[in-house]
Amino acid sequence: MSYIDNILFVILLAIGFGYFAINVKKLWRNIKLGRSINRFDNPGARWNNMAMIALGQSKMVRRPVSGALHIIVYVGFVIINIELLEIIIDGIFGTHRIFSFMGGFYNFLIGFFEILAFGVIFAVVTFWIRRNVIKLWRFAHGDLKGWPKSDANIILYFETVLMVLFLTMNAADFHLQTAGAEHFIKAGSFPISGFISPIFGTMSVGTVMVIERIAWWLHITGILAFMNYLYFSKHLHILLAFPNTYFARLDPKGKFENLDSVTAEVKLMMDPNADPFAAQPAPAEGEVPAKFGASDVHDLNWVQLLNAYTCTECGRCTSSCPANLTGKKLSPRKIMMDTRDRLEEVGRNIDKNKGTFVDDGKSLLNDYITPEELWACTTCNGCVEACPVNIDPLSIIMDMRRFLVMEQSAAPKELNGMMTNIENNGAPWQYSQMDRLNWKEEL
Amino acid sequence: MMATGQQPEVLFWVGCSGSFDDRAKKITKAFVKILHSAKVPFAVLGTEESCTGDPAKRAGNEFLFQMQAMANIEVLNAYDVKKIVTACPHCFNTIKNEYPGLGGTYEVVHHTQFLKSLLDDGRLTVEGGQFKGKKITFHDPCYLGRANNIYEAPRDLIEKLDAELVEMKRSRRNGLCCGAGGAQMFKEPEPGNKDVNVERTEDALETQPEIIAAGCPFCNTMLTDGVKAKNREHDIKVMDVAELIANAKDL
Numbered sequence: 001m002s003y004i005d006n007i008l009f010v011i012l013l014a015i016g017f018g019y020f021a022i023n024v025k026k027l028w029r030n031i032k033l034g035r036s037i038n039r040f041d042n043p044g045a046r047w048n049n050m051a052m053i054a055l056g057q058s059k060m061v062r063r064p065v066s067g068a069l070h071i072i073v074y075v076g077f078v079i080i081n082i083e084l085l086e087i088i089i090d091g092i093f094g095t096h097r098i099f100s101f102m103g104g105f106y107n108f109l110i111g112f113f114e115i116l117a118f119g120v121i122f123a124v125v126t127f128w129i130r131r132n133v134i135k136l137w138r139f140a141h142g143d144l145k146g147w148p149k150s151d152a153n154i155i156l157y158f159e160t161v162l163m164v165l166f167l168t169m170n171a172a173d174f175h176l177q178t179a180g181a182e183h184f185i186k187a188g189s190f191p192i193s194g195f196i197s198p199i200f201g202t203m204s205v206g207t208v209m210v211i212e213r214i215a216w217w218l219h220i221t222g223i224l225a226f227m228n229y230l231y232f233s234k235h236l237h238i239l240l241a242f243p244n245t246y247f248a249r250l251d252p253k254g255k256f257e258n259l260d261s262v263t264a265e266v267k268l269m270m271d272p273n274a275d276p277f278a279a280q281p282a283p284a285e286g287e288v289p290a291k292f293g294a295s296d297v298h299d300l301n302w303v304q305l306l307n308a309y310t311c312t313e314c315g316r317c318t319s320s321c322p323a324n325l326t327g328k329k330l331s332p333r334k335i336m337m338d339t340r341d342r343l344e345e346v347g348r349n350i351d352k353n354k355g356t357f358v359d360d361g362k363s364l365l366n367d368y369i370t371p372e373e374l375w376a377c378t379t380c381n382g383c384v385e386a387c388p389v390n391i392d393p394l395s396i397i398m399d400m401r402r403f404l405v406m407e408q409s410a411a412p413k414e415l416n417g418m419m420t421n422i423e424n425n426g427a428p429w430q431y432s433q434m435d436r437l438n439w440k441e442e443l
Numbered sequence: 444m445m446a447t448g449q450q451p452e453v454l455f456w457v458g459c460s461g462s463f464d465d466r467a468k469k470i471t472k473a474f475v476k477i478l479h480s481a482k483v484p485f486a487v488l489g490t491e492e493s494c495t496g497d498p499a500k501r502a503g504n505e506f507l508f509q510m511q512a513m514a515n516i517e518v519l520n521a522y523d524v525k526k527i528v529t530a531c532p533h534c535f536n537t538i539k540n541e542y543p544g545l546g547g548t549y550e551v552v553h554h555t556q557f558l559k560s561l562l563d564d565g566r567l568t569v570e571g572g573q574f575k576g577k578k579i580t581f582h583d584p585c586y587l588g589r590a591n592n593i594y595e596a597p598r599d600l601i602e603k604l605d606a607e608l609v610e611m612k613r614s615r616r617n618g619l620c621c622g623a624g625g626a627q628m629f630k631e632p633e634p635g636n637k638d639v640n641v642e643r644t645e646d647a648l649e650t651q652p653e654i655i656a657a658g659c660p661f662c663n664t665m666l667t668d669g670v671k672a673k674n675r676e677h678d679i680k681v682m683d684v685a686e687l688i689a690n691a692k693d694l
Contacts, residue, residue: 254590255540259505263545266509293503322620322643327636376633379501379625380585385616401503415502418629422507426493427459428629436462437489439471 009091009220016224023231027309030347034302039247046246049390054245059388063316066130069123073159076120077238080113080166087220097173100187110188114170117163118192124163128156138315143334148234148313155235158226165219171196172212181205237312241389244310247303248390253381256398261290293402296363297343300396307391308340317383317393323376330376332383332393338368339396365400374400375412451486453557454524456538458531459494460660466667467660473689474530474554480694481567485528491518495537502626509545512537516547530554530685532586532659533624539591553587555597555658555684562603571605572691579606579687580652582643582666583618584659597658597684604691609650619643621669623661644669648679655681 039046052058057074061067086099100106131139131152144152171193176184178197190197200208230236237244268274294300317332318324324331342364350357365371377397384392404410411419418428426433455478460467478485496511519527527549529535539551552560561567579601587593594615601608613619622632622639632638644666647655655670657663660683667681682690 252536252540252591254536254586256500258509258541258544262505262509266506266513269510270513292505320617320619322622322639323633323635325619326632326639326642328633330633372633375630376635377625378585378620378622378627378639380620381589382585382617382620385589398501398503401501402505403503405503406505411502411504412630414630415626418626419499419502419504419507422494422496422499422511426511427463428494428498429459429463431459431463433493434490436457436492437487439457439462439468442468443472443475 003094006092006094012221012224013088013091016228020228020231023228026347026351027231027236029350030343031302031305031309033298033343033346034300034305035298037301037303039249039303042250045250049248049250050242050246053388053390054241057388059390062388066314069126072116072119072123073127076116076123076163077159080116080120082109083113084220084223087216091220096183097185097187100185106187107189110170111191114167114190114192117166121160121163124156124159128153131156138319141315141318141331141333143315143318143331143337144313148337151233151235152313154229155233158222158229162219162222162226165215165222167193167196169212169215169219172200172208172215175200175208176205176212179205179208181209234311234313237310237389240306240310244306245390247306249303249392249395253384257395259292259402261292291403292406293404294396294399295365295403295407297339297346298357299403300339300399304339304392304396304399305343307393307396308336308343310389311336311340311391312389313337314388316386316388317391320382320386322378322380322382328373328376329370330373330397332397335369335373335393335396336391339364342368365403369400371404371410374404377401449484450523450525451484453483453485453526453528454519454522455485455487456527456529456531456534457487457492458529458534458660460664461530462492464660464664466664470530470660470663470683470685473683473694474685476689476694477558477561477567477685477692480692481561483561483566486522488518488522495534497533497537498626498629500537500541501624512542512545512547516542516545519547519549524549526550526552528552528554528557530658530660530683532584532590533661536586536590553593553596553658555587555600556593558685558688559596559599562600569600569603569688569691572693574604574606574654574687574691577604577606577653578609578651579604579654579656580609580611580647580650581614581656581658581684582611582621582647582662583615584657584662585618585620585624587658588618589616597656600684600688601656604687606654609652611646611650613646619646621659621662621665623665628661628664638669638672640665640669641672644673648673648675652679654687655679656684656687657681658684
């Protein structure tokens with residue numbers, strides 16, 4: 001007996017998982033470029049969010065059509081992948097349908113997988129039509145020109161091909177089982193592929209065996225290729241949605257973080273006993289002076305960077321954004337896509353320079369995200385509410401505004417006027433604080 | 444009104460709009476009339492009140508925000524304030540969520556929540572009066588709704604007026620911003636093809652309301668301007684929930 005098949009299979013698995021591991025390591029390193037932030041508190045609420053929002057898809061179904069179709073694809077992929085275990089064992093040991101000893105339950109499983117596979121094809125075709133024929137606003141949007149548009153379609157083609165291969169494999173298997181071919185024990189039920197198998201009717205057993213093997217090999221190779229495609233694609237969300245919902249902010253959406261570095265300075269300023277001429281304590285060796293706000297990906301926290309990798313560019317945020325809906329340049333989806341693109345660029349820079357980042361004269365601010373976009377935000381939290389996996393584009397917008405104002409004094413002119421008024425007379429307009437109670441006379 | 448040694452039940456944080464803006468002052472007066480009629484002992488900081496710092500913070504000026512916040516907290520703590528009510532969702536959100544981290548922890552309620560509690564406790568009675576059967580749509584302020592998950596208090600109050608509450612297609616957590624938040628109130632919008640307040644006013648007009656109800660002085664201004672832009676100011680009024688109640692009670 002020849003073991004070439006088994007050896008080839010093990011090599012294929014090793015390449016597939018090995019390359020994937022290399023990219024996961026890169027992903028991990030890039031996310032860790034972000035500032036630290038404690039998102040490990042309150043694990044109860046965090047697990048609950050993950051269970052409801054990622055596992056339970058509770059925010060997906062707020063838009064019922066895409067929500068329902070997405071659940072079909074999601075459940076399909078998670079459950080059909082149970083069969084992956086059988087495929088891997090069969091591949092390594094040269095067995096065929098190793099789990100068939102489960103009998104009736106096995107038949108049920110295979111039948112259920114087939115129905116799911118058919119559902120996935122239906123949903124994916126519908127997705128393709130929504131994107132390419134109906135051209136829904138958020139998919140035809142300018143954010144998705146070039147690679148993001150191709151990426152979305154490649155994912156849909158991949159999924160369709162994988163499901164067709166799965167059903168072809170089963171159909172050929174079913175044909176061979178019925179023909180009583182050696183090695184093909186009677187196992188499984190084939191509610192969908194049963195309709196495909198008649199096309200093998202006149203073929204010889206040998207031909208159908210070859211077709212079955214080709215489909216089997218292509219299917220597992222395709223799955224490994226798809227897994228490795230994730231790192232280069234918006235499709236990473238199938239993995240990262242889980243940690244992303246776990247580490248998302250738990251505070252009320254209106255609560256914006258108070259910068260501790262500022263608190264220290266303001267307290268010093270307001271302390272009547274502070275010596276204004278006291279020398280600043282010398283910074284510790286190697287300590288980087290605090291920077292207010294964010295101009296590049298290093299200034300964002302790691303959860304914001306995780307957000308960027310998790311974004312699947314569905315555009316629900318942008319279609320809820322008052323600025324974008326009224327023709328402004330700001331698009332929360334683009335904020336996330338830009339953050340990821342810049343992070344990838346920084347990652348490649350580190351790869352090229354043997355582990356250290358060499359200044360490339362570029363930054364997230366200006367080279368990717370313009371001040372015009374940032375100033376169009378009304379901080380309404382519409383994008384945060386809309387995101388099916390709790391991504392927070394608003395926090396990035398706010399951090400970049402802070403950089404513009406506190407590091408560069410680059411606020412729009414009218415806002416500088418508003419802030420001067422607050423400083424001078426405690427109100428955003430030029431009214432005297434002494435007139436605050438004038439309304440009382442009009443009662 | 445204060446510093447008489449008596450502890451008021453609640454401090455009414457008037458806010459900059461409520462103190463200075465002519466339209467918002469009407470909301471302040473309406474709310475105060477209701478408080479008087481319900482015999483609620485309350486205080487205001489008057490000339491000791493200062494901007495909460497919300498627009499500065501959301502414009503990115505954390506320094507100015509924290510300066511304002513700490514100065515306000517010193518005043519509030521000096522008067523030993525326990526409970527604060529405000530008619531401005533921006534003040535509400537800032538004091539409720541962002542002051543505790545800087546040493547100012549109070550029970551903070553929006554005026555619609557406070558009025559609802561007066562009603563529930565039987566201290567305030569409301570009948571429809573002039574609003575009976577009128578079609579009213581409510582615009583969710585971002586900093587009350589999405590920011591703090593308060594959607595029902597203002598609606599409960601409107602329903603008490605025996606009015607017909609009609610919802611816009613985008614409401615509650617999907618409510619569209621009026622365009623004023625994040626310090627936009629104080630600047631011209633970026634180039635685009637429409638103003639946000641007009642887009643939102645169109646949502647409201649689709650419900651064919653007689654009154655657009657708001658719970659925020661900024662939203663009030665934006666929607667009033669939106670109604671004017673649509674030339675509907677003769678038949679559609681933009682009113683704060685407190686004004687609806689004060690008018691219903693002929694205060």
